[in-house]
Amino acid sequence: MLNFDAERFVRIQSGAVALAERIDTIIGDCLTAGARNIFFLGTGGAAILMQPAVLLLNRHSRFAAFMDVSAELIIAGHKHLGAQSIVVIPSLSGTTKESIAAMEYCRQQGATIISLIGHAGTPLAAADHALINFAEDDTSSESFYLQSLLIALSIMRHGDECPDYARFVTELQLLPQAMVDVKAGFEVRAEHEAEMMRTEPYHIVVAAGSAWPQAFYYGMCILEEMQWIRTRPVHASDFFHGTLELVEPGVSVILFKGEDEARPLADRVEAFTKGYTDKFTVLDTADFPMPGISQDTRALISPVLLATLLERLSAHLEVKRDHPLTTRRYYKRVAY
Numbered sequence: 502m503l504n505f506d507a508e509r510f511v512r513i514q515s516g517a518v519a520l521a522e523r524i525d526t527i528i529g530d531c532l533t534a535g536a537r538n539i540f541f542l543g544t545g546g547a548a549i550l551m552q553p554a555v556l557l558l559n560r561h562s563r564f565a566a567f568m569d570v571s572a573e574l575i576i577a578g579h580k581h582l583g584a585q586s587i588v589v590i591p592s593l594s595g596t597t598k599e600s601i602a603a604m605e606y607c608r609q610q611g612a613t614i615i616s617l618i619g620h621a622g623t624p625l626a627a628a629d630h631a632l633i634n635f636a637e638d639d640t641s642s643e644s645f646y647l648q649s650l651l652i653a654l655s656i657m658r659h660g661d662e663c664p665d666y667a668r669f670v671t672e673l674q675l676l677p678q679a680m681v682d683v684k685a686g687f688e689v690r691a692e693h694e695a696e697m698m699r700t701e702p703y704h705i706v707v708a709a710g711s712a713w714p715q716a717f718y719y720g721m722c723i724l725e726e727m728q729w730i731r732t733r734p735v736h737a738s739d740f741f742h743g744t745l746e747l748v749e750p751g752v753s754v755i756l757f758k759g760e761d762e763a764r765p766l767a768d769r770v771e772a773f774t775k776g777y778t779d780k781f782t783v784l785d786t787a788d789f790p791m792p793g794i795s796q797d798t799r800a801l802i803s804p805v806l807l808a809t810l811l812e813r814l815s816a817h818l819e820v821k822r823d824h825p826l827t828t829r830r831y832y833k834r835v836a837y
Contacts, residue, residue, distance in 0.1 A: 502684060502685060502688050502813065502816075503688070503692070503813075503816050503817060503820065504816050504820075505684065505813075505816065507681050509640070510640055510677070510680070510681060511677045511678055511681060513634065513635065513636050513640045513643075513644055514640070514643050514644060514647065514676065514677035514680065515674075515677045516634040516635070516644070517634050517636075517643070517644040517645075517647040517648050518647055518651075518670075518673050518674055518676065518677065520632055520634065520648060520651065521651050521655075521670045521673070523632070524632070524648070524651045524652055524655055525651075525655040525658070527615060527630045528587075528652065528655040528656055528659060529655070529659055531587050531613050532656075532659050534613075535585055536585055536586065536587050536613065537565065537585040537586070538564070538565035538566065538567060538581055538585065538586050538587070539558070539564065539565070539566050539567070539586070539587040539588075539589065539652075539656065540566075540567045540568070540569065540579070540581075540582060540586055540587070540588045540589065540607070540612070541554060541555050541566070541567070541568045541589045541649065542568075542569060542571045542574065542588060542589065542590050542600065542603045542607070543571060543589075543590055543591045543592065543597075543600060543603075544571050544572070544592070544597045544599040544600045544603075545597075545721075545722070546642075546718050546721065546722035547591040547592055547593060547597070547600075547617075547641075547645060548568075548570070548571070548591070549714050549717050549718045549721070549722075550591065550642060550645040550646055550649065550714065550718060550804075551568065551589065551591060551645070551649050552568065552711075552713070552714035552717075553646060553649070553650065553711040553714055553804050554566075554649035554650055554652060554653040555567075555568045555653075556710070556711055557650070557653045557654075557657075557711070557801070558653050558656065558657070561657065561662065562653075562656060562657050562660060562662050563660065563662070564656050564657070564660055564662075565581065566653075566656075567579070567581060567582075571590075571599045571600055571602070571603035572599050572602075572603075574603060574606065575602055575603060575606045582607065582610050582612060583610050583611055583612065584610070584611030584612065586607070586610070586611075586612040586613070587612065587613050587615065588603075588604075588607045588612045588613065588614045588615065589615045589616075589617065589649065589652060590603060590604055590607075590614060590615070590616050590617070590625060590628065591616070591617040591618070591645050591648075591649070592616070592617070592618055592625050593618065593619040593620075593636060593637075593638070593641045593645075594618075594619065594620065594623065595616070595618035595619065595620045595623025595624060595625040595626055596623050596624055596625070597625075600625060601624045601625060604616070604624075604625060604627075604628060613629050613630075614628040614629045614630070615628060615629065615630045615631075615632065615652070616628035616630070616631045616632065617632050617634075617645060617648050617649070618631060618632070618633055619633070619634065619635050619636045619637070619641065619644075620633070620635065621633050632648060634648070638826065638827075639812055639815075639816075639826075640812075642715075642718065642805075642808035642809075642812075643680065643805050643808050643809055646802075646804050646805045646808060647673065647676075647805060650673075650801060650802070650805075651670070651673075654666055654669055654670070665797070668795075668798075669798055669801065672793065672794050672795060672798045673798070673802075675791075675793045675794055676791075676794065676802065676805070679791040679792075679793075679794060680805075680806070680809045682791075683789045683791065683806060683809060683810065684809055684810070684812070684813050686789060687789070687810050687813050688813055691810070691813035691814045691816070691817050692817045694782060694814055694817075695814055695817035695818040695820075695821050696817075696821060697780075697782070698753070698782075698814075698818060699818060699821040699822050701730070701753045701780070702730070702731060703730070703731045703732070703733070703752070703753065704720070704724060704730065704731075704732045704733070704753045704754070704755055705732070705733045705735060705744060705747065705748070705752065705753065705754045705755070706719060706720040706724075706732055706733070706734045706735070706755045706757070707734075707735055707736070707737050707740055707744075707754065707755070707756045707757070707767070707770050708736070708737060708756065708757035708758070708759070708767060708807075709736060709737035709738065709759075709763040709764070709766035709767050709770075710759055710761045710762065710763025710764065710766070710767075710803070711759055711761050711763070711800075711801075711803050711804050712757045712758065712759035712761075712763070712767070712786075712803050712804055712807055713736050713737070713763075714804060715757055715804045715807040715808055715811070716734045716735075716736075716755075716757050717734045718808075719734075719757075719807075719811050720732035720733070720734035721734065723811070723815055723826075726829070726832060727815070727819075727824075727826040727827075727828070728815075728818060728819070728822065728824055728826070729824070729830075733747075737756075737763070737766040737767050737769065737770045738766055740770050741769075741770075741773075745773065748773075748774055748777045748778050749777060749778060750777075750778055750779050750780075751778070751779070751780065752778050752780060753778075753780040753781075753782070754774050754778055754780065754781050754782070755782045755783075755784070756770055756771055756774070756781070756782070756783045756784070757784050757807050758771075758783060758784065758785040758786065758787065759786055759800070759803025759804065759806075759807065760786055760787055760796070760799050760800045760803050761800040761801075761803055762800075771783060784807065784810060784811070786799070786803050786806040786807060786810075787799075789806065789810070
């Protein structure tokens with residue numbers, strides 16, 4: 502596979518899954534101490550990657566889960582944030598200034614803080630519980646998705662809301678190598694899709710359910726930030742309340758389909774869009790077999806699979822466009 506180190510990838514994702522026991526202990530201790538809610542904060546793309554865990558808890562747990570923008574939380578506050586709150590803050594570098602400020606603010610409110618970081622010895626390593634799993638930009642999405650999923654599943658286990666917790670964790674241990682196989686199965690198509698996309702000036706990126714955050718993330722953090730391509734991420738439900746009027750021949754629409762209960766919303770977009778543009782791409786996690794991983798686990802990991810597939814697309818896109826994914830004009834280069 503192009504510019505891909507399988508051993509490194511498996512090591513990083515296995516490290517994320519290996520945090521399951523420690524996460525479960527931390528969550529258990531927090532709940533025993535009286536925690537009543539959990540906040541998933543963060544900044545930019547790392548915050549977006551927390552959304553599937555929040556969605557899972559909001560849909561399937563009685564435990565209160567909140568998501569807020571770190572910078573806004575500090576300014577406006579939050580009625581439910583306090584000494585009975587667990588706060589999860591992801592940051593690959595461990596140095597994101599808005600996330601550091603959020604940690605300090607939440608600490609002042611008496612909350613227990615869990616940081617998800619890629620490097621020790623950074624400011625966010627000073628959280629009450631720092632979960633450190635080395636990763637880099639091309640491997641961080643899956644790692645963050647998995648760690649936040651394990652947090653949500655642990656909360657549900659302790660609330661007697663996840664009887665299959667042990668099975669889920671066991672199956673997730675198969676995922677790192679399974680994702681390498683998924684990448685390999687997508688490699689030829691990834692090169693083809695990158696060729697089709699390389700000169701497009703604009704994409705509408707659509708998804709629903711737990712797949713939606715990946716559409717948001719890929720549009721904003723990869724196509725916009727790393728490739729300087731204009732995008733319009735839109736939820737599959739909102740697509741029919743405005744964005745559909747932009748669809749015509751020559752307009753690129755990319756649809757991500759996961760395997761959770763929101764899949765019919767993506768099906769609806771597919772049924773409409775394929776009749777009105779000649780540039781319609783569907784990336785469906787159901788097209789990729791993963792032996793040993795059951796359907797209900799697949800539903801939980803749809804955003805993880807999309808992230809791992811899209812990494813292959815990005816690897817080819819940067820080569821075909823002669824635009825390295827590390828190239829920036831402003832991000833961390835000028836004052837803002």
